[in-house]
Amino acid sequence: MASDKKINANRENGCKGKGPTSPEGKAWSRRNAIKSGLFSRMLVVAAAGERQEDFDALLSGVRNQFPAQDFLIAFLAGDLAKTIWGLQRLDVYQTAEIRKQCNTARYRRSLEKLAEVDTLKAQFIRDHSVLFAGAPLPADRVALSVSLEKTRIQLEQTSMGIEFLLEEIEGIQKEIERDGYLPRPTLELLANVCGVGDAHIKWVTWANGLAATEMEKFNTAEEADKTTFEKYKRLLSDLLKSKLDTMRVMKEVVNNLESVEERDYLASLVMPPMEVVEKIGRTDARLRRNFHKTLDTLMDFVYGKDR
DSSP states (O other), X not given: OOOHHHHHHHHHHHHHOOOOOSHHHHHHHHGGGXXXXXXXXXXXXXXXXOOHHHHHHHHHHXXXXXXXXXXXXXXXXXXXXXXXXXXXXXXXXXXHHHHHHHHHHHHHHHHHHHHHHHHHHHHHXXXXXXXXXXXXXXXXXXXXXXXXXXXXXXXXXXXXXXXXXXXXXXXXHHHHHHHXXXXXHHHHHHHHHHOTTOHHHHHHHXXXXXXXXXXXXXXXXXXXXXXXXXXXXXXXXXXXXXXXXXXXXXXXXXXXXXXXXXXXXXXXXXXOOHHHHHHHHHHHHHHHHHHHHHHHHHHHHHHOTTX
């Protein structure tokens, strides 16, 4: 059992805590009673976007339906307005639950896709680096080439993956515009980005060989004509622009497919979780029972029980 000294000390300490004193602090303190907007004891929950003037308009409209305005009828009309207000709040709550669930699912799917593409990008860069460095055995080189092609195909199935491949090709195109041809490492990277069987790569490899030959001539002979070299340089650049245009169209198609998939997926989430559905159902039933009971009582008072 606590001693008298400790009891007195506790009383003194309790007197020191007087709670919030500012208007803002008192307003926040009142909100502690709000466990959920749907089940709040507050009539108008401003934090949930409700406005006192909206409830006042509803109350005025309900009271105008009943000509006799004695105390009891005014009280029942107020109770009816509160019930209608609760039913409206229920609709808002359900809509908010669905919106929250859809937004959460959308962000979660975006993060999952980003993580998947980051993993594929890392795999692609790692395999290309090892392959270019020279795998020790022919079987290893074949395995790396197969892995690269598989990863590239997976990247092409997402808009973020295609964006990564586009960025790689755009970087290679800038190298062409700067140097006029592609060194072997860059050419191999382009082949892996586009796919070994891609028709653009065959033409790029052919044009790049001619451009490299002309560049060698230009480097060894100071007065060599640069016209032919510039022609192959433009050809190389045009070939890559064509590939970029093709991939941008592909990205747009994949974007549309992803939008349809996301829309259908979110449509499947229209129903809130079961525990929320049950909570909404119980509240809706209670409010509607109260609505009809109050309305019947009001009609009896105003028009008599023989109406």
